[in-house]
Amino acid sequence: MNPLSRLIFQLGKLPGVGEKSATRLAYFILNQDPQFSREFAQAILDAREQTRLCRQCFHFSTEDVCEICTDTKRDLGTICVVERPSDIAPLERVGSYRGFYHVLHGLLSPMDGIGPEQIKVKGLLETLKTRESVQEVIFALNPSVEGDATQLYLSRLLKPLGIRVTQVAYGIPLGGSIEFTDRQTLGKALENRNELR
Amino acid sequence: MNPLSRLIFQLGKLPGVGEKSATRLAYFILNQDPQFSREFAQAILDAREQTRLCRQCFHFSTEDVCEICTDTKRDLGTICVVERPSDIAPLERVGSYRGFYHVLHGLLSPMDGIGPEQIKVKGLLETLKTRESVQEVIFALNPSVEGDATQLYLSRLLKPLGIRVTQVAYGIPLGGSIEFTDRQTLGKALENRNELR
Numbered sequence: 157m158n159p160l161s162r163l164i165f166q167l168g169k170l171p172g173v174g175e176k177s178a179t180r181l182a183y184f185i186l187n188q189d190p191q192f193s194r195e196f197a198q199a200i201l202d203a204r205e206q207t208r209l210c211r212q213c214f215h216f217s218t219e220d221v222c223e224i225c226t227d228t229k230r231d232l233g234t235i236c237v238v239e240r241p242s243d244i245a246p247l248e249r250v251g252s253y254r255g256f257y258h259v260l261h262g263l264l265s266p267m268d269g270i271g272p273e274q275i276k277v278k279g280l281l282e283t284l285k286t287r288e289s290v291q292e293v294i295f296a297l298n299p300s301v302e303g304d305a306t307q308l309y310l311s312r313l314l315k316p317l318g319i320r321v322t323q324v325a326y327g328i329p330l331g332g333s334i335e336f337t338d339r340q341t342l343g344k345a346l347e348n349r350n351e352l353r
Numbered sequence: 354m355n356p357l358s359r360l361i362f363q364l365g366k367l368p369g370v371g372e373k374s375a376t377r378l379a380y381f382i383l384n385q386d387p388q389f390s391r392e393f394a395q396a397i398l399d400a401r402e403q404t405r406l407c408r409q410c411f412h413f414s415t416e417d418v419c420e421i422c423t424d425t426k427r428d429l430g431t432i433c434v435v436e437r438p439s440d441i442a443p444l445e446r447v448g449s450y451r452g453f454y455h456v457l458h459g460l461l462s463p464m465d466g467i468g469p470e471q472i473k474v475k476g477l478l479e480t481l482k483t484r485e486s487v488q489e490v491i492f493a494l495n496p497s498v499e500g501d502a503t504q505l506y507l508s509r510l511l512k513p514l515g516i517r518v519t520q521v522a523y524g525i526p527l528g529g530s531i532e533f534t535d536r537q538t539l540g541k542a543l544e545n546r547n548e549l550r
Contacts, residue, residue, distance in 0.1 A: 160415075163397060166392060167396075171377065172374070183413075185397060190402065193398055194398070195363060196363045196394075199359045199362070202356040202360070203356040204383060218357075241380060
């Protein structure tokens with residue numbers, strides 16, 4: 157394979173990048189000055205080599221323990237459980253949540269052979285053991301069968317420990333319309349309706 | 354900037370990759386084994402370092418003269434003029450064109466200060482001087498004001514040399530419908546109508 161085809165091949169491995177986009181991106185890279193490719197290649201290497209999983213919450217981190225876990229100003233009483241590291245940034249952007257996180261790195265899916273040992277369940281239980289201050293675990297999982305199963309499994313483990321277990325609300329998104337909201341979401345929105353006061 | 358932010362920043366420089374996509378791609382890269390990033394980074398460096406412009410047609414090439422220009426089975430009588438190196442692959446895929454190419458690396462655009470010296474016009478004239486076998490120059494430029502201007506400028510230079518100057522047909526794309534074809538395209542399609550035989 158010539159270098160251009162090899163670059164297209166590598167770019168095509170990225171999610172959402174088909175052969176056409178990969179070709180377009182490769183030509184773009186070739187059209188930039190060499191400094192661009194050097195910085196780009198170095199950024200890929202550095203990010204992958206200098207990033208590991210936080211020993212405590214399993215978020216990506218350049219240190220042994222991540223910035224959030226070492227932040228002394230955060231609320232020691234809550235842990236928010238997410239599926240992937242990429243779920244944390246959008247939750248942080250909201251600004252109102254000041255507790256800690258725990259990244260499962262997957263959801264339970266018996267059909268795909270993913271049980272509690274394949275995701276970071278043990279780590280969560282260990283954190284709860286060492287951090288007795290935790291009073292609430294909030295699940296912020298993507299709504300799906302696997303999300304529900306994971307939530308159910310974990311809540312059964314957590315409730316006996318006397319911990320409050322909650323989930324984020326699912327419903328019609330702000331800016332959305334009843335008319336164009338899918339059946340499942342509308343079902344959830346009805347089911348989770350709130351009392352007007 | 355930490356390594357993850359730096360990777361997101363670099364990915365965000367790619368065309369069509371906004372901050373959201375860049376973040377998604379960066380997380381994907383971090384989730385792969387280190388081998389993935391090494392191969393990816395190397396592919397970027399190799400492609401950029403080992404690729405130059407063909408001395409003859411200005412297409413990307415790993416050699417001094419590209420594969421197409423050195424192909425002895427091609428038709429010496431025609432040169433197809435394109436704007437960018439990325440225009441060549443789709444034309445080659447058609448399979449019916451067996452002549453040579455010339456990449457302009459831009460289009461004339463006086464408004465943006467792009468005159469004949471800023472694009473590869475001189476190279477085309479030199480090729481025509483050394484290759485007396487050329488009887489036809491086909492323009493395959495993206496339809497635009499700049500494309501038209503470039504075509505007009507070049508055809509005025511080429512016609513006095515006794516060279517046949519043609520352009521690819523512009524019209525309703527196959528699979529397209531009259532109903533949903535834009536005004537400009539329909540205009541071209543009417544203007545360029547062909548006699549039924």
